[in-house]
Amino acid sequence: MLHIICENEALKRAAHFYxxxxxxxxxxxxxxxxxxxxxxxxxxxxxxGNLAFIVLAKPEEPEELFCTLAHExxxxxxxxxxxxxxxxxxxxxxxxxxALYSISDELDEAYxxxxxxxxxxxxxxxxxxxxxxxxxxxxxxx
Ligand SMILES: [Zn+2]
Numbered sequence: 001m002l003h004i005i006c007e008n009e010a011l012k013r014a015a016h017f018y019x020x021x022x023x024x025x026x027x028x029x030x031x032x033x034x035x036x037x038x039x040x041x042x043x044x045x046x047x048x049g050n051l052a053f054i055v056l057a058k059p060e061e062p063e064e065l066f067c068t069l070a071h072e073x074x075x076x077x078x079x080x081x082x083x084x085x086x087x088x089x090x091x092x093x094x095x096x097x098x099a100l101y102s103i104s105d106e107l108d109e110a111y112x113x114x115x116x117x118x119x120x121x122x123x124x125x126x127x128x129x130x131x132x133x134x135x136x137x138x139x140x141x142x
Contacts, residue, residue, distance in 0.1 A: 011056075021130060022073060029054060029073070041056045056069060092104060
């Protein structure tokens with residue numbers, strides 16, 4: 001079973017939906033909302049314990065939060081399923097499905113074109129769309 005720890009009930013519900021949709025069946029995701037950060041969201045992962053930490057910065061539009069959460073949940077999925085690894089190598093070397101990628105700290109070309117980011121940006125759109133449909137079905141949105 002996937003455990004979601006989050007004080008915000010709306011975010012917690014969305015995270016459960018995203019996790020289910022992404023096929024996550026176990027592990028723990030801790031989600032924290034903070035006022036300000038240089039990034040909209042970050043996801044850290046500790047393989048020992050299968051534990052993901054997602055930090056979200058409050059955006060100008062509250063709805064953006066669900067989109068950023070979807071993006072970070074895709075990264076949690078990539079770590080939990082072993083598709084993406086940073087911990088085995090040097091800090092700016094990533095392993096994606098067994099292939100090595102060199103990345104930098106800046107949001108440059110390497111960031112935008114990294115396959116795990118392309119997947120996260122691509123899937124976040126579908127995840128939010130599916131979640132909105134789910135909310136409509138259950139009558140939470142009118
Ligand atoms: Zn990302």
